[in-house]
Amino acid sequence: MLAPNTSVSIRDLTLQFGAVQVLQTLNLDIRDGEFLVLLGSSGCGKSTLLNCIAGLLEPTDGQIFIKGRNVTWLEPSERGIGMVFQSYALYPQMTVRGNLSFGLRNARVPKAEIESRVARAAKVLQIEPLLDRKPAALSGGQRQRVAIGRALVRDVDVFLFDEPLSNLDAKLRADLRVELKRLHHSLDNTMIYVTHDQVEAMTLADRIAIMRNGRIMQLGTPDEIYNRPQNRYVADFIGSPSMNFVEGHLERGTFHGADLQLALDGYRFGAPQVADRPAIIGIRPEHVATGPLVDSAPIRGEVTAELVEPMGSDTLVWAQLAGKPFRIRMDGQARVSPGDRLPIGIDPAKASLFDAKTEERL
């Protein structure tokens, strides 16, 4: 039933807190050595899912397999997982060395072995000079490194991260993100990483699972999630500024919406025959061609800039299309003022088309 190279496999996992369904018959297969990111808005059940995998929460129903072993009823320490928390959760009264070795001491690993493993982890994470300090005497970044080290020394199959970087400032977060990626390359462990930061998700993940209300809305590579969102929710959730949506209907391969007509030549439909129906088209602000690029776009038009937000590296222009606000992302050097007429180009191949009722991709 389980593919041989799955690391973590979740079958029909359901979890209820009283009457609230937090996880709804959730299925997920994570490959060996994969970096999987669970992404979703606050309260969608990411931490809950992670805690279930860790064994810190008992599911109402369903099974969890790790390395082909049914771990549903096992204690957290018996599952071969290590966990890193948002608040670091270092034991305040122990030194860094004590924190790193606590799990090994509980498992009655011989002293010499403990020492060598702690030394190795400290070296990998560059926290050797800190080994005899207490957590209170560490910076946020150092604390998070120790927390990662605590999972590292235990030689686990699966690393679980619950928003490990969200308490750090932007610069440090970027640094540690790169380090985490490097660590993953050198370790080849499976990593499951919870975040609600899109940048973290896109940069770290082999695959991303987008969650909403305890369900997985889409599981795919960052490229698939970004370029071919399976439903309107994912399309809207991913990308900043978010996607422009225009409501209308699909008629013989052309999208009609208010005064807008888009011949969808080059658009990859999910099925060979898609019947005419009410539909929504989604166009990312960064996929709207401006300036010299307009000429090469299959569909061209003109809008009036209403509001201009310069953001340094790029400029966000607000306009109207088919009677709806329409965002266009331009180069940071672009000189546009409100009221300017702006030629734009759209490539249907980069657009996303959704059924207006089911909001699924067409």
Next chain:
Amino acid sequence: MAEPATLGTVAAVDAIKERTGGVGYLEGPRGGRPRRVLTAHNVVLYGTLLVIAAYFLLPLWVMLVTSFKTMDEIRQGNIFAPPTEFTIFPWIKAWAQACTGINCDGLSRGFWNSVYILVPSVVVSIAVASVSGYTLANWRFKGSEAIFTILILGAFIPYQVMIYPIAILLGKVGLFGSLWGLVVVHTIFGMPLNVLLFRNYFSSVPEELFKAARVDGAGFWGIFFRIMLPMSLPIFVVSMIIQITGIWNDFLFGVIYTSNERYPMTVQLNNIVNSVQGTKEYNVNMAATLLTGLVPLAVYFASGKLFVRGIAAGAVKG
């Protein structure tokens, strides 16, 4: 020597300098606001505090001076005056010679009885309460909230109601009149308040710390002894103070659940002060009373700071 180079002056400051004749500051308020000490508000406030403080301290003063006076001097009647003829004898008599019924070895017997009651009662009641609080805070199980609620409600039942049933119960299990019977009673009656304290303190410990320890393979006792205990000194001190003073000052349970030769110090004190034979020795009585109050007093002085810290920490989360 060249003038040190000036870094250029700010025009606005220069304008101010001109107006103030080179001072560079405008007139009017500057820096911290001055505080006046002798305002009507302060006089009333501190005056009231002083009166109240005197009101509470005066009896203590009277006790203290009386305990160092001879009986002759006491009979002269000026209870506020310090002793003219200082004597330590009443203290010695209170401690070692005062008579209660057939024994004439003073309070010392009661003191040691109290110590024998206090130590196991405090240790057992705190051990039971801390583990219960830890369980209720961190190992929620079906019905744990209900148990907690019942426990708290228990604090509102007047304990006089339970005296007789408990006496019967202790008799049935053969602990009536024994030291351990009293230890059990103190443990039970200390539960509601102390479990509440410990539960609140332990729930204020971040949940992720507890989860991390579980992932690290620590069990129920491992987490309790190696993670929770080392970070909960303040709440243990609070609980200890509450239990020590409560148990030391206990009179009722001591009279009811122990027998004559095991009476705690408070009961012994009562027997000395209320003994009907001979004249009332006020100086001895005062000394005996002060001696009895010395233990809780010492505990407060020794750990006041930790007490405040613990109370504040325990109050964070309900």
